[in-house]
Amino acid sequence: MKNSTISAIATSLFFFPSISIHAAPTTFVHLFEWNWQDVATECETFLGPKGYAAVQVSPPNEHVTGSQWWTRYQPVSYQLQSRGGNRTAFANMVSRCQAVGVDIYVDAVINHMAAGSGRGVAGSAFSAKQYPIYSPQDFHTTCTINGEDYGNNAWRVQHCELVGLPDLNTASSYVQDTLAEFLNDLVGLGVKGMRLDASKHMPAGDIASILAKVNGSPLIFQEVIDQGAEAVSASEYFNNGLVTEFKYSTELGRTFKTGKLAWLSQFGEVWGMMPSHKAVVFVDNHDNQRGHGGAGNVITFEDGKLYELANVFMLAYPYGYPKVMSSYNFHHDTDAGAPGESIHQNGQVNCTIQGWQCEHRKDMIAGAVDFRNNTTAAWQVSNWWDNGNNQIAFSRGAEGFVAINRESSSLMATLQTGLAQGEYCDVLQGRISADKTQCFGQTILVNSAGFTSLSVSAMNAIAVHKQSRLEPLNETPTMQRTVVMIKAQTQAGQDMFIRGGIDHQFATSLGRDCTTTPNDCALTINHNNLKNPTTAMYKQGDTLLNWQGGETNQAAQAQGSPLDWTTDVWPASWGAKKTVANDGYGETPLNTFGQHYWLFDVQMDCSNTVNGWFELKAYVENGQGWESDIQQANAPYASNNHFAKCGQLNVFEFGQAAAQHLSL
Helix, strand or coil, X not given: CCHHHHHHHHHHHHCCHHHCCCCCCCCEEEECCCCHHHHHHHHHHXXXXXXXXXXXXXXXXXXXXXXXXXXXXXXXXXXXXXXXXXXXXXXXXXXXXXXCCCEEEEEECCCECCCCCEEECCCCEEECCECCCCCHHHECCCCECCCCHHHHCHHHHHHCEECXXXXXXXXXXXXXXXXXXXXXXXXXXCCCXXXXXXXXXCCHHHHHXXXXXXXXXXXXXXXXXXXXXXXXXXXXXXXXXXXXCHHHHHHHHHHHHHCCHHHHHHCCHHHCCCCHHHEEEECCCCCHHHCCCCCXXXXXXXXXXXXXXXXXXXXXXCCCEEEEEEXXXXXXXXXXXXXXXXXXXXXXXXXXXXXXXXXHHCHHHHHHHHHHHCCCCCCCCEEEEECCCCEEEEEECCCEEEEEECCXXXXXXXXXXXXXXXXXXXXXCCCECCCCCCECCCEEEEXXXXXXXXXXXXXXXXXXXXXXXXXXXXXXXXXXXXXXXXECCCCCCCEEEEEEECCHHHHHHHCCCCCCCHHHHCEEEEECCCCCHHHHHHHCCCCEECCCCCCCCCCCCCCCEECEEEECCCCHHHCCCCEHHHHCCEECCCCCCCCCEEEEEEEEEHHHCECCEEEEEEEEEXXXXXXXXXXXXXXXXXXXXXXXXXXXXXXXXXXXXXXXXXXX
């Protein structure tokens, strides 16, 4: 069996969930124009710890002199001396990256040699079709690829010269042996994969013959730009290994820039793309971010947050083998080479707006890599949701859940996550402690039915997976639906809020110091009703029933946790009926008591209550203000507040001691 076929089969298996390994690396990064020392340091300090599978590095062999990036793609010889460093530095990089679990993929230029004449960066002389390793007979007869050839003349595309570069006769035994010797040298140094540059310009059979002489089973992916209606198609190269899917980049860019994310529910093969297990995909690459092959649809680092959101989708959605681009600012000079300074300097990372971009280090992109690594067991999309426009969410079976908001207003919805009940740490912008008891960032609460009441701010995203579930300090939090109804006659322009939890003084008897740590007396909540436009802004960011009032992410006017006005029967004289189910306020089956009962309907963590009991007090804004002290009968302990039961329907009247606790 040919080595290339083995590589393709191994890669195909990698993407099927039946043999996946927990947190197996699933994503590689192109550190475009990074030198070998910087790549090695990046493997050790970031890529390995963050779970990147591999690094694609720039061509390592001798090339023409010059500062432009494309000089690396004009080979002079195959000795490992380039702008990235010498052979010793290259071998050191491969070894150091491998030691921390990061493979090296080489960008291999095997279709052509350097144009013109001169000396390479290692001092090798070359002239017209005369190189240290090749003579004129090793090249195709000179002819130029014309623009119209790409649509109707495969022979010219594969046998004539690409932008004047001498085209190697890859059908020649000598050329194949020479190229295989170069690739085998790389394999011998520990290289685990190759990107075959300009594969479209070589017959697929020639590539197969070269790869048949390569040792081992390196991962092969071939650069074939096929946007459709091409004389040379990407499918011709499937037997050799993976193939770059350029349609993915352009279609994803078009959708994120001018389309609707709701279109993406079946992104991939249904859109006319190659089979997932054959595709290498990317938001952008070093060519199309410079305007080559993207027709204006490619998203790059210059698009800011939009670029991050597109990468989140690519990494969360189960299609292809994704490559993250890490580039530099070329200031609209598409020939410009990389910044002269190193990325790693004296223990600091030199990533700036004007220079190295380090997109792979952005929290959302690195976090999305973590998400992909931890959802390989569910290679499918479940629970797709969209608002018909640019807010989407989906789960990866029972492994993870992601929501992306490409709109200017917040995404607020109660959605099925597919996850087990619990509290989860957002891996895109948060960090979970080593013991998994703390999240330094946003969390989402999932109830026993797998639902969460979600709030995602404009141009933002969240992603959680089963390994980002927080472990409670004591027992697992129990989230139960809890309802509070408080009767209060109010007028237009008045809103009701409640504050609550456990009395601070009583908490001392439980060993809690709520004066120092107020949240020890608070109760985690997740609003079930997000449909009332009047109270939605107050519910956004409201994750605790506490005594402190509005939380950091709530609207500034919030006096605590908001309630919604309800009635038992909507009189016909009031006009069109409003219901809690449809409008977030009005008539509801929960209200069998009469008009003016304000509703607080949440999933509540009962584990922090006192044997199921908690306290609360109401406030009517622009009206009665705070309730007076209340002496409720049969209270579990002394307090001046209402006592409610977690997991039940609790009915009170503003300022009165009477209480009902009913089953839901």
